[in-house]
Amino acid sequence: MVRVNPHYSKLQSSYLFSDISQRITKFQEANPDRNIIRLGIGDVTQPLPPACIEAFHKAVDEMATAKDFRGYGPEQGYEFLREAIAENDYRAVGADISPDEIFVSDGAKCDTGNFQELFASDAIIAVPDPVYPVYVDTNVMAGRTGAFVNGRYEGLVYLPSVRENNYVPALPDRQVDVIYLCFPNNPTGATATRAQLSEWVAYARENRALILFDAAYEAFIRDPEIPHSIFEIEGAREVAVEFRSFSKTAGFTGTRCAFAAIPKTCMVYDEAGKPTPLYTLWSRRHTTKFNGVSYPVQRAAAAIYTEEGKRQVRDLSDYYLKNARKIREVISGLGFFCAGGDNSPYIWVQVNCDSWAFFDRLLAGAAVVTTPGSGFGSCGAGYIRISAFNQHEKVEEALERIHKLLK
Ligand SMILES: *Cc1c(COP(=O)(O)O)cnc(C)c1O
Numbered sequence: 001m002v003r004v005n006p007h008y009s010k011l012q013s014s015y016l017f018s019d020i021s022q023r024i025t026k027f028q029e030a031n032p033d034r035n036i037i038r039l040g041i042g043d044v045t046q047p048l049p050p051a052c053i054e055a056f057h058k059a060v061d062e063m064a065t066a067k068d069f070r071g072y073g074p075e076q077g078y079e080f081l082r083e084a085i086a087e088n089d090y091r092a093v094g095a096d097i098s099p100d101e102i103f104v105s106d107g108a109k110c111d112t113g114n115f116q117e118l119f120a121s122d123a124i125i126a127v128p129d130p131v132y133p134v135y136v137d138t139n140v141m142a143g144r145t146g147a148f149v150n151g152r153y154e155g156l157v158y159l160p161s162v163r164e165n166n167y168v169p170a171l172p173d174r175q176v177d178v179i180y181l182c183f184p185n186n187p188t189g190a191t192a193t194r195a196q197l198s199e200w201v202a203y204a205r206e207n208r209a210l211i212l213f214d215a216a217y218e219a220f221i222r223d224p225e226i227p228h229s230i231f232e233i234e235g236a237r238e239v240a241v242e243f244r245s246f247s248k249t250a251g252f253t254g255t256r257c258a259f260a261a262i263p264k265t266c267m268v269y270d271e272a273g274k275p276t277p278l279y280t281l282w283s284r285r286h287t288t289k290f291n292g293v294s295y296p297v298q299r300a301a302a303a304i305y306t307e308e309g310k311r312q313v314r315d316l317s318d319y320y321l322k323n324a325r326k327i328r329e330v331i332s333g334l335g336f337f338c339a340g341g342d343n344s345p346y347i348w349v350q351v352n353c354d355s356w357a358f359f360d361r362l363l364a365g366a367a368v369v370t371t372p373g374s375g376f377g378s379c380g381a382g383y384i385r386i387s388a389f390n391q392h393e394k395v396e397e398a399l400e401r402i403h404k405l406l407k
Helices: 006-010 016-030 050-062 077-091 108-118 134-142 196-207 246-250 278-289 295-305 307-333 355-366 392-406
Strands: 102-103 125-129 157-160 178-182 210-214 238-247 258-261 267-269 276-278 337-340 347-350 384-389
Touching: 006 134, 016 307, 016 355, 050 295, 050 347, 077 102, 077 258, 077 276, 077 295, 077 337, 102 278, 108 134, 108 238, 108 258, 108 278, 125 134, 134 295, 178 196, 196 210, 238 246, 246 295, 246 307, 267 307, 276 278, 295 307, 307 337, 307 392, 355 384
Parallel strands: 125 157, 125 178, 178 210, 210 238
Antiparallel strands: 102 258, 238 258, 267 276, 337 347, 347 384
């Protein structure tokens, strides 16, 4: 008899976005003539930058000739891409990361989800609340969280990100082993200062803990004081891993390319306290379970580091940031407290009522889709997330409708 993984039954059944899409379908069926505008799910709408398209095409043509054809590539990613990443994303901001500390993958979702398998099953895991659900659910599947009771998993340590702390959680009041952090944050849009990240690095060093730093939205940072990478913080090389993605940076959500940066000096420990480089473990895992991102996709990704590529991805994030500013302006003008939206494509709105009730009100009254904050954790109750990933005209129209409904 094949027995099911018992931990799967602890997962909260309805994945947030399928719940939302059911409500949208129901609304559209009842109102076939209403034109729905989606500011819900965090998916990009603008096409790939021309530099990426050109490199992508050229690489596909190379695959058509016996001379330039490529089969299996290096699991860790082609050197041309890893070198461009180390140089432009790290050394250029004074962060000491070398090309062989980069692992190219097909997504930061898979990387942040898979990484937990390197840790003991009784490792104490801390997650922000609200949180990107992938960090939580993958630990549930691995049996690390205990039961779901009153909206929270008993075995997880939750780090409240609330208005009182500007949505940057305080250090835990107990010892934890693994800490997930994400800045600029999904869903709150909050960013962390150098001083705040330094506190987390100091905590991790004192407790021999590990920070899993998700920097999927770093391309949206405009404030020069805000660090783009955890490795801009002194001492982070011993206690942190960073995840990045071309998804939001360069419109790769459907093309798929991302990477993890794992310093060779970052350690995990056995029961006797003997250190092992995390790098060695992830390298073993990655080469066993993954066979590389396709060559044309890696060429397309590398094109964002050329002069014109850099300009084009900057324009892309500027495009969405323009939406974000406008959303924040109109929604706060209606009297709601907003976070995010300046160095982030998300606006986190305190709605002073039930998240789903407000979601339904915007859907029914304005045909605009947002995301209920409660879907990201109990501290998200009373909030909605508005995404800036849409075309300017649609965002403007959505804001006009919301303004009319709520003014
Ligand atoms: C979108 C997103 C990612 C990127 O995921 P990909 O799998 O690379 O598309 C990672 N982390 C967070 C928090 C995100 O919102």
